[in-house]
Each structure stands twice: as structure tokens, then as C-alpha cells.
Amino acid sequence: MKDIEKQFFDELEKKLWTAADKLRSSLDASRYKHVVLGLIFLKYVSDAFEERQTELNTQFRDPDHDYYMDPADFPDDYEADIAAELEVRDYYTEKNVFWVPFEARWQTLRDLAQLPPGEPLPWNVPGKDTPEKMRTVGWLIDNAMEAVERENGKLKNVLDKEFARTEIESHKLADLIAHFSATNFSQPSYHGQVLSLKSKDILGHVYEYFLGQFALAEGKKGGQYYTPKSIVTLIVEMLQPFKGRVYDPAMGSGGFFVQSEEFIAEHGGKVAKGKTGQISVYGQESNPTTWKLAAMNMAIRGLDFNFGGQPGDTMLNDLHPDLRADYVMANPPFNMKEWWSAKLDSDPRWIAGTPPQGNANFAWLQHMLYHLAPTGSMALLLANGSMSSNTNNEGEIRKKLIEDGYVECMVALPGQLFTNTQIPACIWFLTRDKANGFNLDKKKRDRRRQFLFIDARQLGYMKDRVLRDFTVDDIKKIADTFHAWQHDEGYEDIPGFCYSASLDDIRKHEHVLTPGRYVGAQAQEEDGEAFADKMARLTTQLAQQFAESATLEEEIKKNLAGLGYGL
Template sequence: MVDQNEQEFLNSLEKKLWTSANKLLPALDAAQYKHVMLGLIFLKYVSDAFDLRREELAKQIADPQHENYLDPDGMDEAEYQAEIANELEVRDFYLETNTFWVPPVARWQFLRDHNKVVIGGAELEVLVNGKAQKVKVSSVGHLIDNALEAIELDNTKLKGVLNKRYTQLQIDQAKLGELIDLISTIPFTHDSLSSKDILGHVYEYFLGQFALAEGKKGGQFYTPKAIVSLIVQMLEPYKGRVYDPAMGSGGFFVQSEQFIREHQGRIGEISIYGQEYNHTTWQLAAMNMAIRGIEFNFGKEPANTYTNDQHPDLRADFVMANPPFNMKEWDTGVDDNDPRWVYGKPPSGNANFAWLQHMLYHLAPNGSMGLLLANGSMSSNTSGEGEIRKALIDNDLIECMVALPGQLFTNTQIPACIWFLTKNKGARTAASGRALRDRKQQVLFIDARNLGYMKDRVLRDFTAEDLKKICDVYHAWQTGIDYQDQKGFCASARLEDMQKQDYVLTPGRYVGAEEVEEDGEAFAEKMTRLTAQLKTQFEESARLEGEIKKNLAGLGYEF
């Protein structure tokens, strides 16, 4: 968790960048602007990471105690400096620390030095392995596209990931150059935050701002951070395979990494698998992972999860997703007898139970999953959905249901809930190390509709205390340590309880109404006090009525 000093630094930085960038690119809509800004932030990050590794290598080369030491013996100063320059361009030195190799034309300093020169076109000279090469550049957009192309060519894992469309932008090239200068001002020196932390924060902040700006479309690539954090903190993905079949820009993976770091775990102990249909969103997610140094497998290409599953053999330990709510006509090209529909074929008019069963299909025997769905999924009986829900309950797959407050999403006002499922509710040790009790034929219901606060006129958010309250209850219930039902908030129900409710899973049916605490005032005393108040109010009412009649009479009106 960031401390107050770090948060103030980050808040100041994001405000400065967002305000300045908006002034520079007023002609672009949010969908275009998103890729312009995030692509440049990515370039800045990989270049800075490269420069940091370069500085580290320079110190090693000068250190006689280090294995990379370059002995100057037998060379004059000019030869020695030339040899050092060559050593600093050895690609393997960067790859061995998982640092992206950044060719000369893609280094940030090169962009910064030449973004004014190339307006109108210019021929630039760069040194590659000590040899001069000429590069023809027709505009600032061309300068940036060249940089992205060069990085892709030299880093196979980024092939097809970067959005090389700056040349096509219909904007003032000078403004694009100013944007490079603006991003150059991002400070990467802080007492306790690394450059990766700072750039990762800036990237995530801009994703959230663009989601707000794009409204409904923004929700296709961005899930509010508080909801992602809630699911991650409840599932606790310490190690294993983490999968999101509707990953958007990769928010669940980022929060998983942050969770692991905050709990002294090792990010190398998880494997990331994702899938996304939208090509540009798939690119955003890949850049999001690359900025943080997270290894990932997003399949060979962007693809439809139902008709072109990129991970057909995957059995994940943790599955997390925020798929599109109530998606229609999802099953074009999908076999009615698809092996994923174990608990019933989902209706064509609504993909909610298709997403849920797809995730179950890819869940390992001891795995856990959490997904956001519209509230209708908890009670709908149309088109066979009730039968699918009944089958899920009877097969003891549901572990917890969480009802969420409204106005959490930028893109929809549809009320939402979180489903938590597992294939093994028996006693076992979780990846977190928690000793889970036998929870067979039991489901925890949490009604969180009254939690959160309005952070502006239209959007609600959770506080850290809200998240902790929900997570603590869930983990206490799982372990059997200090768990108690709380009227109006949480309740543990058995199979027969759900059968009595006709297999409806709305938490409000199980947690009941919140108990109102008595104020301790005796009934007789309370009635005397309230009667006196009422008498005073009647007297005041009579006085005001007399004043009104008097004023009307003065105007010549009889009442």
C-alpha cells in the first residue's frame, strides 16, 4: 500500500499530466486519445527501463570486482571508450535481466531531441553497433511509429501489440511533439517508489480517466479498481495459474501482482492467461503487462472466447472476470453440444451463464473463481436459466454471493453481483496458506448494497474499510474462525435454505433486515417527550396560520 507521501506525489503527477494532455489534444475523442497517450507512456517506460539497465552495466564495466569488468589494459582512452560504447549495446546484457531491448531510434532521448526537427520531414543519423545509419522521417507521427516498429522487431513477445497509427492521426504535428515533451517531465525519482511503480500508476490512472470519458464504451476495457481489488483480495491468488477470459485491459492481473507484492509473495509463482476479442483492447492489456514486467500468455491473437478459445487445455487455479452483462447473440457458431455446457445450454439471448460455465470448464479441481454478473442472474427463470442455477446449487459449486451497491460502473446502471464458485468445498489448505474448513452444501451470502460512498455526482466507490469488512467475513466463514451471521449483512445458508427460496440466490432473502439498536429511552418518557414536541409544533403552526390570515386581510382578502 502507498503511504500518504507517495499518494500525494502520485495525485499531483496525474493531475498535471491529465490537465496538460487535454490542453494539447482537444481535437481527439477519448477512443483515439487513449491510444496516443498510452502508447507514448509505454515508449517512455521501456526506454527508461533500458537506460536504468544501461547505467547499471556502465558501473559493472568499471568495477574490477564484477564479472562484466572491461580491462582497459592495452587500449588508449579513445579505444577504451569505444569498446565501452560497444559493450553497452550488447543485447544479451539486457535480455538476461528481462529488460526490453530498445534500438537507438526508439529511445526516448532520440524522440525528444528530434520531435521538432522532423516536422515537414528530415533525414536523421543514428549509430547502430558503432556504424552510422540514415533514417528518413516525414513527421512526428512517423518518428513515433518508427520507434514502435523498431521495438516490435527487436522484441518478439511484443509482435502485433503496439498500436502504430500515429502517422494517420489528423492532428497538429507540433502538438504531438509537445506531448512528447510533456511526458518527458514525468519524474522517476522518488524516495520509495520505483520507476515501474510510477509508470504503472500513470498507465492505470489514464485507463480509468479514458473509461470515464468514453462512458458506455469505456466499460468494455476497464473495471473499476475497487471491484477488481475486492475479487482479488477475496480469492487471494498467491500462486498458480490466473485466467481471465474477458480481460479488457488486464486489471485483474495488475491487482493480482499488487496483492502478491503487498503480501510478500513472489510474482514469479503465478502464470497469467487471458483472452480478449477487441484488438485494440488486447493491445492495451499486453502493454499493461509489459510495463510491469509481468510475463503473460494472451493467446496467438485477439479472438472470440466462445468460438476461438485461445487456451483450450487450460485448467486455472484462479479465474476472475467482468464479462459483458446480458450479452445477446453470443452463440453464433457455437455447437449446442459444446462440452462447456455441463449444467445446461445457456439461452441465445443472454450470455451470463455461458460465461459462468466457460469459466467453470477452465477451473482446476481445487480452483476458485469470481465473476461479475448482472443481478438478474441470481433469480431469472427465463429460457432455462433457473434450471442452470439449480444445477449449479445442487452440484455444490457456489461458495459465496455478494450483492453490490448501484452506481459502481462508468458504463452501465444495471445492478451487479459477484459470484464465487469452487469445485472443492471440502477441508483443504488454500494457496494463501489458510486452513479451509468443510463448507459442503453451504453458501455465504453478503449484502454489500449499503457500503461505499459517492465519490462524485454519478459514481460510487468502496473505501479500504469496506473491502476489508467484506473480505474478513468471507475468510472467517471459509476457515470457521470467528464467523457469525450479521443481520442485514451476511448469512451462511444450507442447501435446504436455498431450496425453500426456489433456488433464488439474492442475498437479501437470506441476510434479513438489519437490526436497529434501541436508544435505551423508556417508552413512557419517550412518549411524553414526543407529545410535548408535537404540541409545540401545533402551536407554531397555529401562530403561522394567524400571521398568514392577518397579511391576507391587509391586502383586502378574506380567508
């Protein structure tokens, strides 16, 4: 991102967050999150619709365009005919733009929100006969959401339609709409310079920023749907999902999909939009409200997605039973206790053994591995205990995963990375093909019986008093090390940071995968002084310090004696 774009986003984030935060006194964070993000989504679909409408209006009047409407063919009322043509749905859906009915368009909503109390609605919409006392700004927003859902099957049951029930005063919602309206998401400028940012890019960035802020505001509860962007970026940069199917069985708000899209775009690829593209996304989430957040997150970016059509418990109701994904990425709940059901006892997903009923860590891992394609790779965040625990069959499961050649790399993370837990975490990287995998049509080397350990606990910086974050250089250092090891391109062990271990090395450590056991201590710089000379110097220095200490002790005794206190 260019510096001027970063400055633009920083200022925009503060401006919009300040406006949205005014609702905090009326609602708790978990509720006003949906109010604000719902309005952001409505703003996006309306802006995208208006951009397409402006484009069409130009094309209808351009003699060199296929859509040209010759005034000679419309002698009665040319402008009325163009206006009618601009309302033809197919022009929008062919470009994967959501069709937005008139009552749901942002300008319409803004105008109606500013109407004085008691003023009749100036147009005919479903619900026009609703009693006046119920026609609040919240009702207008609900009406708009219902209209968008009704006209776009992909959004069925996705949008929040309970604005009227929040009982937020109409003037506060009207003010929030006005604040969002004041921002130019189309061809924005900053300090007189036009920025090359599309409305999708800006609103997507704002949406992600708000998700992070809400996660902080909600603390432990909010962190359940939000994985810090730097961790998501690290995993995506290491896996490099260039093409194929990407799956997240604990998707939260969909952060891994968003970062995958950005990664693909940066490398000149395409993400599936409609029926085309190099990569497509599949996900599952049990929490209904979080499931909606993820669906809106995808819609804001125009991504085609398959989230199973509904929320669902991944372990008890796998909504993608036949999926074999090229990349699987997830941040499931750590050490989840309440997950087991008797029907899971002989589940085919338990490739390496039945996971313990009181901890779902190895259930998530094996579920993901089960859904991997023959050449697929995966990464998941787990608590550090997963690397060494031997209780309730966990040690045997880990041993089988290692011996069967699935485990590829382990990364130990620093503490304080997450908003919702202080439990130390690690990243497991597994693959079904360590012998001859593909990456951008470039074969990796044969990595059978070899494992990479990376200890990243000393990396990162404190972004505030409680949270740590990775820098761009930190992410690059870890990802580059992984890729160099995979392709045998200049990889070297670095004491204290990384080590390429053999299967025999791991057997010596009884199949414990904690990186600290393998990478050793960080090398200390040599000072050039011979050992004998250093010992002589340090011995002399220590003798001098002992002598000084004895002298000081005698002085203290004399002073105390002078005060009448003897030792």
C-alpha cells in the same frame, strides 16, 4: 502507499494528464487514448533499458564484478569497447529487459522530434530514405514502435503504429514527448525527499490512472475495457491469488492481473517474469485495440503473459481450451445478447445446462467454472438479474450450480460503481472444492451445503456526482468477513450485512441468491425505554399535535374570512 508518495502521484497525474489532454481537440477520446498510452509504453521500455545500461556501465568498470572489463585488456580504445559492449543484447534480455534499438530510445526520439522541418536524419535507420514530407514526428514514433516490435517477439502486433495516420500536427506530438521527458521516472524526488519508487512502479501507476481517465472520457464505450480499481481490489482481496495460474476470459485492459501482482508483492511473493515466479497470467479479449492495451499493460510491469497470441471471441474461439486455472476473475459484458452460435449447442463447457441464447451471463459463468482447476476458485461480476431470473433455463442452471456445491458466496454491490452502466451488479464467488480448499497452505473449513451472503449496498461513498467508490475500510470489511466465514475464525451473522445460509435456507427461497432475502434488516439500537411507556408518551404527543393542528386550522379560516374568502 505513504502520504508523500500519494502526493507525488497526485501531482504527477495532473501534470501528465493536462499535457495529454491537449490532444483532445485533435482526436476523439477513443483514438488519442492509444496515442498517449503508446507513448507512455515507449517511455517505459526506454527508461528500463537505460537503467540497465547505466547499471552495466558501472559493472564493466568495477574490478570486483564478474562483468569487469580491465583497461589493460583493451589498449586501443577502452571507452569505445565499453560502448560496444553496452550494445550486446544478451545483457538486457537476461534481466527480462526489452531490447530497445537506438532509433526507438526516448532520448533519440526527443532529439529528432525537436529537429527543424527539413533537417536530415542524423543516423541511418530503416526508412531513412522516406520522402521528407512524410518524415513527421508521427512517422518517427511509428518507426520507433516498429523497431521495438521487430526486436522483441513478445510484442509482435501489440504496439500502435498509426501515429502518422492520426494527422496530429508534429509540434503537438513533439510537445507531448517533451512533457513526458520532463518527468524523472528514475529515482524521483518530491519536495527534496528521494522516493523509493522504481520507474516500473511509477509508469505502471500512470498507465492505470490514464486508463481510468479515458474510461470516464469515453463513457459507456470506454467502460467496456476498464473495471473500477476498487472492485478489482475487492475481488483480489477476497480470492487471495497467492500462487498458481490466474485467468481472465474477458480481460479488457488487464486490471485483474495488475491487482494480483500488487497483492502478491504486498505479501512477499513473486509474479511470473519469464519462466520463474509463483503466479502466471492467462487472458483473452475479442477487441483488437483493447487486447493491445492489455499486452502493453503487462509489458510495462514486466509480467510474463499468455493472451492466446491474438484477439479472439472467448465463446466462439476459446484460445486456452486446456487451461485449468487456480483463480479465474472476470467482469464480462452484462446481459450480452449477441453471442450465440449453433456450434455451441453441445459445448462441454455447459456444466449446469445450456445457457439462453439471448443472454450470455450463465455462459460466462460456466465457461469460467469449466476452466477451474480441481481446487480452484473464481469470481465474476454479473447483473443482479442473474441471482433471481427464472427465464429461459436460467433458474434451472442456478439451481444445479447450487445443488452441486459450486456456489460459495454472493455479494450485492451498491449502484453507480461503473462508468459504462447503471445496471445493479453483484459478485458471484464459486469454487470446485468447498470441502477442503487450500489458501497459503492453510486449509479452509468444510463449507459444503453452506453459503455466505453479503449485502454491501450501503457501503461506499460518492467520489463525484455520478460515481460511487469503495474505501479501503469497505474492502477490508467485506474481505475479512468472507475469510472469517471460510476458516471459521470469529465469523458472526450481522443483520443487514451478512448471513451464513444452509442449503435448506436456499431451497426455501426457491434457489434465489439475492443477499437481501437472507441478511434481513439492520438491527436498530435500543433506546432503553419500555414499550408501554414509549406508547403512552407517543400517544400523548400525537394528541397534542392533533390539537395544535385544529387550532391552526381555525386561525387560517378566520384570516381567510377577514379577506372575504370563506371555507
